Amino acid sequence: TMFVGRMRERHRRVVLLEEVSASSMEHLLEFIYVARVRLREESLSRMCTEFLEARLYSLQSVLERCQGLLWRDFTTVSRQEEFPDVPAERVLELLDSEKLQASEEELVETMLHWARQQRGQRMVHLARLLGRLCLPLVDSVFFTDVLEADKLVQQCNNCWALLQEARLYHVYGREISSERTRPRRSSGWAEMIVVIGHNRSDISWTSLTEKLDPASGKWFPSATVPGYGKCEFAVCELQSHIYLSGGQLNSSDVWCLMPQLAQWVRVGSLQVGRHKLLMARVLFACLRPQLYALGIYNGYQWLSSMECYSVFENAWKPVAPPLLTVSSSALARCSGKLYIIGGAVNNDRMQLSFRCSALTHVSSCPFSQKCIDAVSLSSTIYTAGGLLDKxxxxxxxxxxxxxxxxxxxxxxxxxxLGILSHFISSD
Known part of the structure; x- marks a missing residue:
């Protein structure tokens, strides 16, 4: 276009190409004539520049190859002496990619190094850069010893909210949720759906535990619950850990699956042994996450008692029971409150709805069913089961x-069986 179109370069013997290095032009010409680019180890440092120049000259094939190399070898590229010259908007574009293959700790160190090179001009970009990283997911020791201790970060007032979010996540787990608490697809960590238990026949139960990655559709094995070939147990997620109890007459055992250890650990026992029970978690306005266990059966009678578990004390304590002793109901949390829905009283199905936190009746549900389930989504509770077709x-x-x-x-x-979603784990 430059030489055959109606452009002024057509009539010049020498055309000056600004903002293009000789080595980059050599690579571009090589690609134009032989459809191949030979990259040496020392030329990796120029990948960001050549990527921008490929965009400038609309060389899509070079663009894709350079981009792929940037994603794959970002750690190597970022250590080259030319990387600090990359403009802020280009760095932000790289950080937004799910294909970036580098740990969050490496990305933090790279961004801090980039910002230090022109400290006066780049301080204004620091919060934007760190805001594109998954700071809540960085190693807690790295967060304390490197990130929080960095003087540049301490002097950036706009970084305070990001650091506070990461601190809260390290304490409360997935109760704190934002775009920064979701791991990158290339990080090796993902939000999983966990399935616990399996019925091989009418009389044979297993404690099989598996994880499903919704993004890839692949199943992965997980640690089995010790000695838990049981049914009708309760399972719940709290602070990125899975808690399980019940499924055995008069059992007060409570087990916790910790993603860091990939193992089940026995935690504080229930005060009352329960076979069939319901569990739900609640996060109050004061950011005090707690786990609740309700009823339902201990092997010879229906229970109305309810207990509350404190993670920090590793202990259960009794709380005010619901208004009625209800069996086969649903328990759901919504907006910091617990709701009991449906079920039966003395084996009679009831149109019941309770708000546990206030121990009050709420609007009755439009069905009289037991054996239903409920889940909360976007400040709304959805119910299904109980032989309902609605x-x-x-x-x-x-x-x-x-x-x-x-x-x-x-x-x-x-x-x-117990099914639990949004459990962050390694694949």
Missing amino acids: LYCYTPRNDTWSKVAELSMKLVHKKQ
Whole structure:
């Protein structure tokens, strides 16, 4: 276009190409004539520059190859002496990529090094750069000894909110949620769906535990619950840990699956042994996460008692029981409160809805079913099961129920296995 089109360069014997290095031009010409670029180890440091120049001259193939190399060898490229010259917007573009293959700790050190090179001009970009990183997921020792101790970070007032979010996540786990608490796809960590328990036949139960990565659709094995070939147990997630109890007559054992250890660990026991029980977690406004266990059966009678577990004390304590002794109901948390929905009293199905935190009745559900399940999403509680062919939802803010959808079949819920989603784990 430059030489055959209607451009002034067409009539010049010498054309000056500004902002293009001789080595980069050599690589571009080599690619144009032989469709190949030979990159030496020392030329890796020029990849960012050549990437920008490939964009300038619309060389899509070079663009894709350079981009792929940047993602794959970002740690090597970032250590070259030319990297600090890369403009802020280009660095932000790189950090936004899910394909970037570098640990969050390496990215933090790279951004701090980049900012120090022109400290006066780049301080304004530091918070934006760190805001693109998954700071809550960095190693806690690295966070304390390197990131928080860095003088540049300490002098940046806009970084305070990012550091505070990371601190809270290290204490409260997944109760703190933002775009920075979700791991990059290339990090080796992902939010998993965990399935616990399996029925091989009518009389054979296993403690098989598996993880599903929704992004890849692949299943991965996980640690099995010690001695837990049981059914009708309860499972719940709290602070990125999985808690499990019940499934055995008069059992007060509580087990916790810790992702850092990839092992089940026995924690504080329930005060009352329970076979069939419900568990749910609540995060109060004061950021005090707690786990609740309700009823339901201890082998010879229905229970109305409820207990609360404190992670910091590793102990359960009794709390005020619900208004009625209800069996086969659903327990759901929503907006910092617990709700008991449906179930049966003296084997009679009831249109029940309780708010546990205030021990008060709320608007009755539009069905009289037991063996239902409930889940909270976006400040709304959704219910299914109980041989219902409809999906209902309850909105606590308006204290109203409504039908969401018609189902293609009637669903029944039996607590034969525990399913838990959004558990951050290594694949």
